[in-house]
Amino acid sequence: MSLQGALLIAAALFAVGLYGVLSQQSFVMIMMGFELMVNGxxxxxxxxxxxxxxxxxxxQVLAIVIMTAMAIEAAMGFALVTTIYRTRKADITEKLRRLKQ
Amino acid sequence: MTARASAGWLTAVAARAEAPVFLARGIGTADADARLRASPRLRVLDSPRAAAVLVVAGCVPTELAEPLARVHDQMAHPRATVWWSGAGDSAPPVGWSHATIVGPRDDIEAAVVAAYRDVITGARCSEQTLLPDVDPAPWRGVGPYGHGGTGMTGGIPYGRPMAGRGDDRRDGLTLDVVLARIGPFFAHLPEGLVLEVTFAGDVVHDLTVKTPPVAGVDGLGARLPDDAVTATMAPDRAVPVAAIELARARQHLRWLARLLHLYGLDALARLVATKALSVPREPQELTALTRRLERCWALGWATRGVGVIDGVSAALWGGPVARAAGIPRDARANSPVYATLGFQPIVHANGDNCDRWRQRLAEAVQAIELAARAGTAVTEPGETIEPAAPPPPADFGDQLAALLIGTEWGDAVATIASLDPDVNAAGYLSKGATV
Amino acid sequence: MTATAWWGAIAGVGLAIIVGAYLVAVADRAIASVVAGEPMRSSILAGPARSVALGLVQSRTTTERPDGAAWALAPALYLGLAAAALAVVPLSETLLAADIENGLVLFGAAQALAVIPVFLNGWSPNSILPLIGAFRFIAQALSYEMPNLLALLSVSVPASSLSIHDIVASQHGLWNVVRLPLGLPLFLFAAASLAFWGPMNLPDGADLAGGTQAETSGLHLVAWRAGRAAMLVAAAAMGAAAFLGGWLGPGLPGWAWMVVKTLVLLVLLVGSRHVAARVRAERYVVISWAVLIPLALLNVMIAAVVAL
Amino acid sequence: MIETPLAVDVAFWFFGVASVVTAWLVFRTDSMVRASFYLLASFVNVGVVLLLMRAEYLSLILILMMAGEMAIMAVFMVMFMMNPAGLNPMNMVHQHRASVAGGVATFVALGAVGVFARFPDRPARPTGVTFALGQELLGESMLVFESAGAALLATMIAAIALASSRGRYGQADDGSDAPAFDPDRPFGDAPPRPVASKHEEQAGKEGADDMHDMRNMDHERMA
Structure with a gap:
């Protein structure tokens, strides 16, 4: 147990989360990626x-702020997904091309 | 202690447990549920999985033979079947030769306990599966990944379609729906009724009646051993009022026991089931129960405002359902013999599940009163007899769909149960009524 | 902690769970007999043991394509969470399995995690009625969790501590059930919901043919029911410690007071099954969010005022 | 430096590696529900690591919070995902190589910083952590704490405003179209209604039950 070890594991969690954010098509899976990054x-x-x-x-206060950010991210993420789903009936990013127009 | 000896010790203890029973109700089984539920040596389960004894009550028409076999095969080992054929003259079909056969006047409780004990201790072999153990659809082989379907987000993998989104029934958010078939031996549906329900979560998104409840084939309905009244009931004969009214009270109490079980009040259900088996002759014997249920705010709270039927629909359902909705329609009101007994129809106002159980409970009390007062009075030959549970309306399926779509499954089951479209009980009682 | 203390703590919690779960089964049968107006039979005491023996004799069944690992994990996880929750509750001033600063938070976390095994037990068998039960429990859990956590939080305010030892000690002279009168009812509501017991039995109701346990049999079913009973025991013990003054009381030794108070709450919880009908899912959610959460907030404010 | 017993070291590496492995499995499993529970497992593992790192309160709060969040997540998946079950292979990824490269590069960069950068060596005192945190939160850092609370309140209001069916421009679902269920029609209209297949007629496997028979249904989508 050491600082270097903990930072290494944190970096790995962050990287896995980033991979998920970049690669996933589904909104919910992308949110999972974000959660992992914040977790790291x-x-x-x-x-x-x-x-x-x-x-x-x-x-520790900073850590609590990070956890608050995590909760806000999740809540807003779910709300946005619901809204987009209501308006566009889309639940993967590829269906949102029309957003660009 | 060897493994064998310890196993023997374990089974000896297990054999003394309450026998877990799953009841498959066939035709003419109004009595079965209450008889099993009242017994302290049995435990009636809602699911066959953990049951050790399958009790097949009444007559099972051929179209239900395969579903029955499937229910049987779901049970855990060791398992045994008790075939309680009602009339006692119908042997179980081929493949059920291991089953214990019990006649209408035999002690069903003792038979079930004996079967359970034997099969747990190994004195009797656990029954083998009746149907071949095969997948309903091939699980590998089609599609680009050998996964059994086509397309990533749709298609028909493994021979069954993906869930589709249904139209919204609530707040404008369309969600995935799942189609499922409930029945024909689901514990809280009438015998033989198969519903095709589309679930959106807990909400009944769509509902169709796949198979209506099995209607009693002529004569089958009258085979119940304890319903002496049904045997004597014929349109051209005078029937003792006391017998009719006690049968009515019994029917209502049996129904109430099932409803209480549905709401999780198992101990009260056992109490009511016991009363249904030997209907008290004094109405005072039900006052304590009535007061208890009326005071149980949780029961009122769970049933009030649920499954409201009024107006034309209530009139179509007739019987206690109509009277619970405030329609004072009762064949007994026109009967001269009932007039001499001072009969007044009981009505409730709201037509919801709550008023329906109150209606039936009040009618049970009233029926006992009438029976006590009637003495040896008999109806006139040819007179219309008000059934305890009238037959369901002709457009049963549409009525159910109109009533239940958009409600939660718990409310839907409770509403169906509260209607008591017990076609078998209705069958024979109304047979006396018609013509 | 030394190794002996570890083993002692584990053995103590295990014993408490076994004895407590058995007591739940016995109390359930006894209350049922009273409600049904039947004479007390010998099967009230021996019945649970016979049922367990039946569970050991009976085979497990399987469904079409279940998630076997998750299904098997569910009852073990549920029991484990109940054990974790029970471990932080002190039996007397000196007798405590896990003495940690944040005992209350650990208890809350164990309760919050209970959603997972219940969901898994309903979802894994790959069958519709258990699945609906699983989803019902999520709706239920999201509703009761807030009142539950707020009720737990309220007792930590007068104690100025999250340690359950300190919370009990803070009730010297005045129990929290008097100081925070809303706390205990809210907590018991959440406890019954957590074990989906009695009126709160939405995921396992008869309308779902047993819901999350509809497809289980044998040992699995025994373990599942034991888990529910253990959850009730953990909640009753916590309620006794947090609201009824734990080991405080005249005359008797501390542990005896704790046992008595736990049993009282346990009988209350178990008996609710026989006097109250199952609540409708919709009404449950509305009541939780619209009535109980404001009440729980009020309770926290009372606690804050009391602590000033 | 902090001296720790061997058991704590072993536990640290075990749970640390487990947190990364379960995080990886989130994107490897073919079932949405499993994915969200792997994510929860990852959080619980991180929680245990935090516990070992003496942040007792943070660790337990993290677990408590994530248990609820994953429950919501599972519901959302089943609500929105078209293929949550893995009946069909769930290969819903794009720009896969770039993502892998990005992930690896990030790991190398952050890992290098973690391993080679020189941090001050000022270990924390082992006791009274929660008490100190409480003092801090309601003392010096009250403003931070309050802002977090205000932010959460704003989030709640915003989330409800976003997700409710009526927005300021009228009904939110006006002009929407149904998602594609037919692989040939990527932006198709209404999905095909699930219909009973022929297989329902076949003999049942033991375990597929008839009491609530659904063998012809698509319940495995939840698997």
Whole structure:
């Protein structure tokens, strides 16, 4: 257990999430990718808080802000998906070409 | 202790448990549910999976033989069948030779317990599957990935179509729907009724009656052992009023037991089922029960405003359903003998599930009162007899669809149960009524 | 913690679950007998053991193309979550399986995760009625979780701590059931919902032919029912600790008070099955969101005012 | 540096690697429900790692929050996804190679930063973490905490406004068209109504039940 190890795992989570965001067609799967990316950054934050920030509680506050961002991302994501689905009947990105027009 | 000895010890303990029973109701089985449910040595299950004894009650028409076999094959081992044929003269069809056969006047409880004990302890072999164990559709082989279907987002993989989105029934958000077939041995539907339901989540998105309830073939309905009244009931004969009214009370109480079970009140259901088996002769014996149910706010809360039937539809359903909706139509009101007994039809106003159970409970109490007062009075030959549960309307399927589409499945099941379109009970009681 | 303490804690929680689940089954039968007006039979005590024996004798069945791994995992996970929830509840001032700073949060997390096994148990058999039961439970869980967490939160405010030990200690002189009168009813509502017991039995109702357990038999079914009973036990123990003052009480030793209080709540929870009809799904959701969440918020505000 | 027992080290690597593996499985499985539960598993694994890293409160809150979110996620999948079951292979990806390259490059870059950058070595004290956090949240960082709350409230209102059926321009579903179910019609109209296939007539496999017979249905889409 070390700072380097934790950051490595966080980087891997972030990368997997990024892969999902870039590659998936389904909105819900893209959101999963975003969640994983935020998850990775959460882990990195806590690791830095533990090893490098001397346990300053502000580090944990930052982590809580990240988790809030995660919740907001999910809520807005679901709301947007619902709206797009209502208006366009689309649930994968390829169907949204008409959005560009 | 060897493994064998410990297994013997285990089975000996298991054999003393309440026998888990799944009841497959055939024709002429108004009594079966209450008889099994009232017994402390049995446990009636809603699903055959965990049942050890399959009780086939009444006559099973040939078109239901295969579904019945499928229900049988779903049960876990060890399993046994008790064929409770009602009249006792109809042998089970080929393939059911292992089943215990019980006659109408035999002790069904003892037979089920014995079958359970034997099959658990190994004195009797667990029954083999009746149908071949094959997939309904091939699971590999077609399509670009060998997955059995065509197209990524549609097509018919494995021989069945993907779910489609149905029109919205609620708030403008169209969702996926799933088509399923419920019946013919679903515990809370009338015997033989098969519904094709399209579910959007918990909501009944669409509903069609695939097969109507099995109507009693002539004479079959009258085979119930304890319904002496039905045996004597004929249009050209005078029938004792007391017998009619006790049969009515019994029918209503049986129905109430099933409804209480549906709402999860199993202990009360057992109490009511016991009362249905030996209908009390004093109306006071039901006052405690009535008060308890009327005071059970949760039951009122769960049933009020659900499945409202009024106006023309209520008149079509007739009987207690119509009277619960405020239509005071009752053949007994025109009967001279009932007039001498001071009969007044009971009505309720709202026509919802709540008023329907209140209606039937009040009618059961009234029926016991009438029976006590009637003494030896008899109806006039040829007189119309009000059935306890009248036959369902001719456009049964349309009525159900109009009533249930858009409701939640729990409400839909409760509404069907509250209508009590018990074609068999209705069959014979109304046979006395017609002509 | 030493290795002995670990094993002791695990054994203690396991024993509490086995004994508690058995007591739930016995209480259920006893209350049913009272409601049905029957004499007390010997089967009330021995019946649950016989049913377990039947579960061991009976084979498991399978459906067409189930997700076997997830299906088998579901009851184990449910039992495990109940055990985790029970582990943070102290039996007496010194007797506690898992003494952590955030016991209340761990309890809440275990309860929140219970959605997963229930959903899996309904979804994995690949059959329509269990599936509907699974979806019903998600709707139910999303509705009860907020009142549940808010009710739990309210007891941490007067204690200024998330540790259950401190929460019990803070009730010296005045129990939370008096201080926060809305808390316990909200908590019990959520507890019955969590174990989908009695009036809250939406996912396993008779209208779904047993819902999430419609396709299960044998040992699986026994484990599933044990999990539900264990959830009830965990909730009753937590209710006793958080609202009824846990081990506090005159005369008797602390653990005895805790056991008595847990049993009282357990009988309340178990008995609800025999006196209240199943709530309609729609009404359940409306009540949870429109009535109980505001009440729970009010409860938290009362707690804040009391703590000032 | 923080000295930890071997058991904690082993647990750290076990759950850390498990979190990455389950995250990867999210995009590899062919069932939507499984995908969301793998995501939850990944979160729980991260939660355990946070627990090992002494952030007890954060770890438990993360698990608590994600349990609810994954439940919602599963519902959404089944609502919106046309192929949640993996009846047909779920290969719903685009620009796959670029994505893999992007992921790998990101991992290499971030990993390099994590491994080679020099961070100050100031480990946290092992106790009183939650208490300190509470003091901070309701003391110095009150403003941050309050903003998070306000942001969540705004999100709730915005989400409801977006998702409700009536927007400021009238009914949200005006002029919509149904999704494509027919592979030949990518923007097709109404889906074919599920019809009973011939297979229903065939003899049943044990386990496909008749009580609620649905063997001709498409329930596996939920698998």
């Amino acid at each position: 950054s959460l882990m990195a934050t806590v690791a830095l808080w533990l090893w490098a920030a001397g346990g300053n509680p502000k580090g």
